[in-house]
Amino acid sequence: MADDTQPTTDGATVTRPTDASAPTGTQNSTTGPAGLVGLEPTPGVAKPDSLMVVDDVLRKFGGMTAVDVKHLEVQRGAITALIGPNGAGKTTFFNLLTGFDVPDNGHWKFDGQPLAGKSAARVARTGAVRTFQLTKALSRLTVLDNMRLAATQHPGENLFTSLFQPLWKKREAEVTEKALEILGRFKLDTKKDDFAGSLSGGQRKLLEMARALMTDPTMIMLDEPMAGVNPALVQSLLGHVQALRDEGMTVLFVEHDMHAVRHISDWVVVMAEGRIVAEGPPEGVMKDQAVVDAYLGAHHDTDLGDDALLDPEVLKRLEAEEEKR
Amino acid sequence: MELTRILTQVLGELIAPTTAAYALAAIGLNLHFGYTGLLNMGQAGFMLLGAYGFAIATIAGLPFFVALLIAIAAGALFALILGVPTLKLRGDYLAIVTISAAEIIRMIGRSTVFNDSTGGSSGLTGNSFKYTFMDLSFLPDGSTQFGPWEYSNNGSNSWWVRLVAWSVVLLAVLLVWLITRSPWGRVLKGIREDEDAVRALGKNVYSYKMQALILGGVAGSVAGVLFVLPRAVQPDSMGRSMTFFIWTILLLGGAATIWGPVVGSMIFFGVYMLLRAGMRVALPDAISSAQIEQIGGMIVGITLMCLVIFRPQGIFGDKKELAFDGR
Numbered sequence: 001m002a003d004d005t006q007p008t009t010d011g012a013t014v015t016r017p018t019d020a021s022a023p024t025g026t027q028n029s030t031t032g033p034a035g036l037v038g039l040e041p042t043p044g045v046a047k048p049d050s051l052m053v054v055d056d057v058l059r060k061f062g063g064m065t066a067v068d069v070k071h072l073e074v075q076r077g078a079i080t081a082l083i084g085p086n087g088a089g090k091t092t093f094f095n096l097l098t099g100f101d102v103p104d105n106g107h108w109k110f111d112g113q114p115l116a117g118k119s120a121a122r123v124a125r126t127g128a129v130r131t132f133q134l135t136k137a138l139s140r141l142t143v144l145d146n147m148r149l150a151a152t153q154h155p156g157e158n159l160f161t162s163l164f165q166p167l168w169k170k171r172e173a174e175v176t177e178k179a180l181e182i183l184g185r186f187k188l189d190t191k192k193d194d195f196a197g198s199l200s201g202g203q204r205k206l207l208e209m210a211r212a213l214m215t216d217p218t219m220i221m222l223d224e225p226m227a228g229v230n231p232a233l234v235q236s237l238l239g240h241v242q243a244l245r246d247e248g249m250t251v252l253f254v255e256h257d258m259h260a261v262r263h264i265s266d267w268v269v270v271m272a273e274g275r276i277v278a279e280g281p282p283e284g285v286m287k288d289q290a291v292v293d294a295y296l297g298a299h300h301d302t303d304l305g306d307d308a309l310l311d312p313e314v315l316k317r318l319e320a321e322e323e324k325r
Numbered sequence: 326m327e328l329t330r331i332l333t334q335v336l337g338e339l340i341a342p343t344t345a346a347y348a349l350a351a352i353g354l355n356l357h358f359g360y361t362g363l364l365n366m367g368q369a370g371f372m373l374l375g376a377y378g379f380a381i382a383t384i385a386g387l388p389f390f391v392a393l394l395i396a397i398a399a400g401a402l403f404a405l406i407l408g409v410p411t412l413k414l415r416g417d418y419l420a421i422v423t424i425s426a427a428e429i430i431r432m433i434g435r436s437t438v439f440n441d442s443t444g445g446s447s448g449l450t451g452n453s454f455k456y457t458f459m460d461l462s463f464l465p466d467g468s469t470q471f472g473p474w475e476y477s478n479n480g481s482n483s484w485w486v487r488l489v490a491w492s493v494v495l496l497a498v499l500l501v502w503l504i505t506r507s508p509w510g511r512v513l514k515g516i517r518e519d520e521d522a523v524r525a526l527g528k529n530v531y532s533y534k535m536q537a538l539i540l541g542g543v544a545g546s547v548a549g550v551l552f553v554l555p556r557a558v559q560p561d562s563m564g565r566s567m568t569f570f571i572w573t574i575l576l577l578g579g580a581a582t583i584w585g586p587v588v589g590s591m592i593f594f595g596v597y598m599l600l601r602a603g604m605r606v607a608l609p610d611a612i613s614s615a616q617i618e619q620i621g622g623m624i625v626g627i628t629l630m631c632l633v634i635f636r637p638q639g640i641f642g643d644k645k646e647l648a649f650d651g652r
Contacts, residue, residue, distance in 0.1 A: 100521065124527035136522035138515050148508070149515045150526045156508030157528070159536050163503045172508065208522075215526055 032077035033245070033266040041280025041288070044071035051076035051219055051250050052097075052128070057106030059089075059096055059274075066092045067103070067274045074219070079241065079251040081261045081282070084271035085295055090254045091133060093271065094223055098130045099123040111218060125152070127218035133227060133254075135204040139197030143188055146196050146207060147179035148172070150214035179214060186210045186240065202233040209240065220244060222253035226260050238264050262286070270294060331602040336473045338594040342482075345490035346372075346552035347594070351574040351586030352497045353544030359580035360505055361537040362517030364420035367407075368545050369567035370427025373560060374399045375546025376553040377434060380454035381442050389457040393550065400546025403430075404539040412534045427568065434560035449558040451481060458554060459485070481555045490551045494587060497544055502583050504540075513537055514581075566622065573629045579639025588640065600624060 029035065030048035039045055050073035059067040067089040074080050082090050095101035097108060099120035107116040110128050124130075138146050154175065155161045156168030183189040186206045191199065196207060205225055212220055225241065226234050234257070242264050245251055255261050261268060261282060268285045270278040272294035278285055285291055338344060350368050357363040378399035382392035407426055411419045433439065435446040443449070462485040464478040477483050504510050512533050515523040520530045549563070570593070578589025601621045604612060612620065632639070 098525070100524075119529075120521075120524040121527050121529050124525055129527070130525050132522070132525070136519045136525075138518035138522060140518055141511070141514055145511055145514075149511050149523070151508075152527065154508050157512055159504065159509055159540075162507035162509035163500075165503075165507070168508060211526065 032075070032248075033079070036075055036078060036267050036281065039280075041278070041284055043276045043279055045073070045279065047073040047075040049076045050074060052108065052110050052252075054097070054108040055106060057093070057096055057103050057108060059092055059101065059103045065274050067096060069093060069106075069271075069274075069276055072269065072276060072279075074250065074252055075267060076250050077245065077248055078266040079245045079253070079264055080267045080269060081265035082252065082254045082269050082271060083256070083258070083261055087273075088271040088294070089274040090271050091223060092274075094130065094221060094254060097123075098128065098221060124215065127216075128221060129212045129215050129217040129219075130221040131205075131208045131212055131223055131225065133223040135201070135208050137196040137199060137204040137207050139195060141196055142193055143183065143196050143199070143207060144176070144179055144192040146211055147183060147214055148175050150211045151175040151178070152215055175214075182210045182213050187236075202229040202237075205229055205237065206233075206240075209237075213244075217249065219250040219252060222251065224254050224256065226255060226257045234260065258286075327606050331599065331606060333473050334602050335595050335598050338598040339591045340474060340487055340491070341594065342486045342490045342551060342555045344590050344594045345487070345494050346548045347571060347574055348494050348587045348590035349490075349497055349551060350545050350548035350571045351578070351590055352494070352501055353541035353548065354571055354575050355580060355582075355586050356501065356513075356537050356541035356544065358575065359582070359585075360510060360513045360517060361534060362416065363412075363534060363538060363541075364416055365423045365538070365541065366420045366568060367423030367425075367427030368571045369563050369565065370423065370430045371400050371403060371542045371545030372549030372552060372567065373427070373430050373434060373558075373563040374403050375549030376558045376563065377443060378546065379550045380449045380553065380558045383454040383457050384449070389461060392454075392457065393547075396546050396550050397543050400543045400549075401539050403546075404542030405535070408535045408538045412531055412538065424565070424568070428565070431560045431564050443560070444558070446561065448560060451553070451555075451557045454558070455481070455554055458489075464488075486555050490554070493547065493551060498583060498587060505583070509533075517581075569629065570625065573625055573632070576629065576632045576637070576639055579642035582639070582641035585639055585641045592640070597621060597625065 029037070032049075035048040039047070052072075052074040054069055054072040054074075056071075057067060057069045058065070082093070084090050092101065096103045096106075097115070099115070099118050099122065103116070107114060109115065110123075110126055113126055115123055115126065115128075118126075138149070141149065151171075154168065154171055156172060161167045180189060180192065183192055186209070188203065188207060188210065191203065196204065199207060205228075209220075209222065209225065222241070225237055229237060238260055241251055241253070245266075253265075265282050268280060268282045269276055270285060270288070270291045272290075277290040277294055278288045280288065350372055353371070354365060354368050357365040357368075375396040378396035379392045382395040383389070387395070403426070407419070407422055411422045434443045434448075437445050439445075459479060462479045462483075464483075464485050466479060468475060468477040469484055476487070479485050505513070512523065512528055515528075516530055516533055520534075524530050552563070574589040574593045575586055576589075577593055578585030578587070601617050604617050604620065605614060636642075
């Protein structure tokens, strides 16, 4: 955490969204993390400045409903975490939003543009760029080429102009400069000529995030950025995510690591069995009964060795409770 | 003096028009497999289609360059037809579709239905379609010797055919070098590594794969024209074994390298000739000449297997690139 460009990563002085000194303080109170203060913590609550609005997205795999999201808004300029137990449909929901999977029903807008039915590449071009749970570093390309590949508006990527280097040389130089700058920020600049396949798991996560930044996204969507990363690097990753928010980028991320979620997110959305069961600021949402139920089961405090369970009366009551839920 | 004769034959193979044709086909396959990761198992189909396109157009009375354009268009169209349904699917489907499509082309060619155009299984004789090409020659009549190589200036097995064939190969090498060092080539390599990652960065993966398939297919169809210029169009000589020869050449030289396909083709045909000529001289009584061809084919198969197992990066390939899993 020696990166002096990120004052917010200095453990003790991490900026909370509720903090008056939040970097969005200069803007009006509806934008960024500040806009989330005092919002009703109910599923589907409207945000004052929402970048992404999702309505009635439904995805079924055979008879199983993987995702059934009625309404969700993602605040611009804030870090929104999407959490939930295994199999809650978080990654499927991510795939649907980014065009990697097609929902059975539903529509959603990003920055005012409808995205439903658009291909993954077109979604990325509107400014919503994602990373993957299992990192997709392009192994047999160098780290620098991984970065340059992500550049947008590159004339050299057209077959006919690619033949004539003078037509794309200038853009290539710009792209390389930008790539080196971002790599420097992520401390990968010394690795620039190595094949991406030779990087460690954590470095690949960093590279994937850095590569996504090359596209100048409006919103960056991270699928489990901390999974498989060693604890020392987690801290640095969290710092990078927060720095992105402080630069005005919107971050939506799926995560299992509760510590990470509590530490950096401005807003938490909880999914269970494909639905959004709760949302709210990180401090409050963890205590929400629906969240506790989703993670631990409604009867987590019931002792399974309790003889009372053998009583058909008690069992019937518990089953009835389960039905009602 | 047997040794000198064998050596002359081997050296002859190095610059033979057939070697050039295979090199060009392997350059096309290199664009597919080496750079983009597309498994084209029907490169011979592209070649056969190019050969038919060129020969039939010439027989119909069209000038050389128009006939060549028709061959190119046939390759491009074939790639388009194969690519539209398969490139949206994951990798292996293209392999299945290309191998069957190439067989379909060959079967249609040798069937009696289009006997008037394709000549059925006996094919189209060389003299019926090569006069436009031979007429273009600016070389004087007679023959010329360069070191161990002596050929007539004009005709089927001539310097003219060699000159044109290798010029086309060099042009293709130059083109491949230009496009693969560019950002366009970088996108192709990205697709080879992981197409979803490239898609997530906003690139139209389908379009890039289609461009690569068409370019490589056109290289294949022009290679088909080069292949038939010194001989006849014979559908059965351009079947699956031709595809496997091209694969062997590509893997021998090294996929995703610029010179790999060219050097691979030279080594392949040089060694292939050395084996056959050597066996003929060394074992004239033990093996009949027909069997020598068969044994040669078997050795090619074994070479392909050994290459993939022991040196998958080929002669030019970078060992470092294979140090980690491609995924």
